[in-house]
Amino acid sequence: MTLALALVAVLLTAVLLGAAWNRLRVIGRSGLILSCVLSVVAAAAIELNTLTEAYPTAGVPARAAAAATGSQMLTVTVPGRASRLTLQMYVYLPAAYRTGHHRFPVIEALHGYPGSPKTWLTRLHVQSSLDQEIAAGRMAPTVVLFPYQTPQHLLDTECTNLRGGAQAETFLTVDVPAFARAHYRVRADRPAWGLTGYSAGAFCAINLSLRHPAEYAAAASMSGYSSPGITVGDGSEKTTNNPGWRLHHLPQPPIALWLGWAADDRESARDSRRLAAAAHAPLSMTTAVVAHGGHSDAVWIQMEPPSFDWLSAHLARPLP
Numbered sequence: 001m002t003l004a005l006a007l008v009a010v011l012l013t014a015v016l017l018g019a020a021w022n023r024l025r026v027i028g029r030s031g032l033i034l035s036c037v038l039s040v041v042a043a044a045a046i047e048l049n050t051l052t053e054a055y056p057t058a059g060v061p062a063r064a065a066a067a068a069t070g071s072q073m074l075t076v077t078v079p080g081r082a083s084r085l086t087l088q089m090y091v092y093l094p095a096a097y098r099t100g101h102h103r104f105p106v107i108e109a110l111h112g113y114p115g116s117p118k119t120w121l122t123r124l125h126v127q128s129s130l131d132q133e134i135a136a137g138r139m140a141p142t143v144v145l146f147p148y149q150t151p152q153h154l155l156d157t158e159c160t161n162l163r164g165g166a167q168a169e170t171f172l173t174v175d176v177p178a179f180a181r182a183h184y185r186v187r188a189d190r191p192a193w194g195l196t197g198y199s200a201g202a203f204c205a206i207n208l209s210l211r212h213p214a215e216y217a218a219a220a221s222m223s224g225y226s227s228p229g230i231t232v233g234d235g236s237e238k239t240t241n242n243p244g245w246r247l248h249h250l251p252q253p254p255i256a257l258w259l260g261w262a263a264d265d266r267e268s269a270r271d272s273r274r275l276a277a278a279a280h281a282p283l284s285m286t287t288a289v290v291a292h293g294g295h296s297d298a299v300w301i302q303m304e305p306p307s308f309d310w311l312s313a314h315l316a317r318p319l320p
Contacts, residue, residue, distance in 0.1 A: 068131075069095050069131040069135065070095030070098060071092065071093060071094050071095045071097075071127060071130070071131050072092070072093045072097075072098075073090055073091070073092055073093075073121065073127050074090065074091040074093065075088060075089075075090055075091075076088070076089050076090075076091055076179075076183075077089075078147065078171075078175055078176055078179045079175075079179075080167075080170070080171045080174075080175035081175060081178075082167075082170050082171075082174040082175050082178075083166075083167040083168070083170035083171035083174065083175050084167065085151055085166060085167060085168070085171045085175070087147060087148040087151060087171065088117075088147075088148050089117070089145055089146060089147040089148065089176065089179075090117050090118075090120075090121060090145075090146040091143065091144075091145055091146070091180075091184070092126070092127060092130055092143065092144040092145075092146070093143060093184070094130070094131075094134055094141035094142060094143070095131070095134075095141070096134075096141035096318070097141070097143070097184075097185065100320075101185070101320070102141070102185065102318040102319060102320055103185045103186055103187045103188075103318065103319045104141055104142055104143045104184075104185060104186050104187065104192075104318050105140065105142050105143070105186070105187055105192040105193070105194070105312070105315040105316055105317065105318065106142065106143050106144070106145065106177075106180060106186045106187065106192060106193050106194070107142055107143075107144045107145070107193075107194045107195065107196055107308070107311055107315075108144075108145045108147065108172065108176060108177075108193075108194075108195050108196070108205075109126070109144055109145065109146050109195075109196050109197060109201070110147075110149060110159060110172070110195065110196070110197030110198075110200075110201030110202075110204040110205055111146070111148075111149065111197065111198070111200075111201045112197075112198055112199030112200045112201050113149075113150075113156045113158070113199070113200040114153065114154060114156075115199075115200075116148060116153070117146035117147065117148060119198075119297075120146050121146070123297050124198075124297060124300055124301055124304060125301070126144070126146075126304065129301075129304050129305055129308070130142075130144060130308065132305070133305050133308055133309055133312075138305070138309045138312075139308055139309050139312040140312045140315075140317050140318060141318055142308075142312060142315070143180065143184055143186050145176060145180060147171070147172060147176050149168050149171075149172065149201070149204065150166060150168060151166050152166075156200070156229075156230050157230075158200060158203060158204060158207075158228035158229065158230050158232075158241075159172055159200075159201075159203075159204035159207065159208060160207075160228060160230075160232050160236070160237075160241050161232075162232060162233055163232060163233025163234045164233060165233070169208065169211070172204070172208065173208060173211075173212050173215060177193070177215070187316060187318075187319055189316065190214060190215060190216065190217055191217045191315065191316040192217075192315055192316040192319075193215060193216050193217060193315070194216055194217060194218040194219060194220070194311045194314070194315050195208055195209050195216050195218075195219040195220070196219065196220040196221075196222070196307055196308070196311060197220075197221065197222065197224070198222040198223055198224075198300045198303075199222075199223050199224070199295065199300075200229075202220075202221035202222050202223055202224025202225070202268075203221070203224045203225050203226075203227075203228060203229075203243075205219040205220060205221055205224070206219055206221050206224055206243050206257060206259075206275070207228070207241060207242075207243050209255055209257065210243055210246050210247075210253065210255070211240070211241075211246075213253030213254065213255050216255065217255060217256065217314060217315060217316075218255060218256040218257070218258070218310075218311055218314040218315060219255065219256075219257055219258070219311075220257075220258040220259075220260070220307040220308075220310060220311050221257070221258065221259045221260065221272070222260050222261075222299070222300050222303045222304070222307060223260070223261050223262065223265055223268040223295055223299060223300065223303075224259065224261075224268060224271070224272065225267055225268055225271040225272075226242065226243050226244035226271040226272075226274060226275055227242045227243075227244060227271075228241055228242070243275060244271070244274060244275060244278065247275060247278040247279060247283075248278055252279065252280060252281075252282065252283040253282070253283060254282035254283065255283055255284075256283075256284045256285075256286070256314045257275075257279065257283065257284070257285050257286070258286045258287075258288070258307055258310045258311070259272040259275060259276055259285070259286070259287050259288070260272075260287070260288040260289070260290070260303045260306075260307060261289060261290070262289070262290045262291070262292060262293045262294055262295070262296075262299045263289055263290065263291055263292060264291075264292045264293070264294055265293075265294050265295045265299070267295075268295060269289075272287065286310060288303065288306060288307075290302055290303065
């Protein structure tokens with residue numbers, strides 16, 4: 001709706017400029033030209049924000065149940081006692097959560113940059129995808145967490161602890177799990193916890209799983225890469241916060257990784273192939289390639305069901 005209004009403003013100022021040009025003096029013409037330019041800039045900015053979600057609009061309702069399936073998507077606030085970050089998170093509860101008393105496996109799903117976890121909900125249609133995979137029996141009922149990864153929309157943390165800055169890694173690997181275990185019926189044991197993400201979130205999933213193998217059993221990467229692309233502040237972007245470096249220089253942990261990419265997404269394809277080539281036991285590696293689509297929502301929508309199915313197969317089942 002906001003974009004439509006901005007486009008209407010562009011058309012009206014353009015029409016007015018043409019109709020009134022000969023009847024206006026220099027100041028009037030200048031004002032109309034400025035109005036036309038500003039309306040075009042506003043429309044472009046709104047569309048860019050829609051694509052990147054650099055400044056997300058209002059969140060989803062606190063409790064939005066999928067009427068046909070019984071699943072829920074909740075909005076919560078996580079007070080990060082360890083990280084000192086207080087950020088929002090969306091929580092997917094499968095339909096089975098409301099029936100019985102099982103404790104469920106957990107997947108943390110991480111978003112790209114710029115962006116927010118709303119992308120999972122609004123553009124990747126993750127609730128519908130999870131409902132379908134669980135209903136078809138390809139995925140076990142699972143609680144899925146969609147946390148924010150940064151306190152500022154244009155601060156790229158790459159899910160690391162920035163020196164002198166946001167402690168995103170601590171928030172995601174300590175505060176978010178602690179919150180989930182305290183508030184929901186989830187399994188607390190390591191075999192029941194996994195990570196996934198797209199783009200920057202895919203890097204996060206791989207990096208955090210390698211750095212915290214005692215907390216996570218598996219991770220899936222959709223169009224990820226092997227280095228953070230930012231300066232962490234302690235040089236670790238070249239070493240311990242660099243999955244490529246870790247696989248070559250440190251013992252590989254007993255975790256399972258799934259790497260997916262599009263063949264025409266050059267950077268992601270190159271880095272994913274390098275990571276896959278460097279993997280060896282006890283780490284296990286699975287790869288999947290989409291023929292084309294680049295670095296886009298269309299690719300991640302294709303990868304979403306098989307990556308969640310794969311994760312579910314490598315995580316512990318719901319526990320009575």
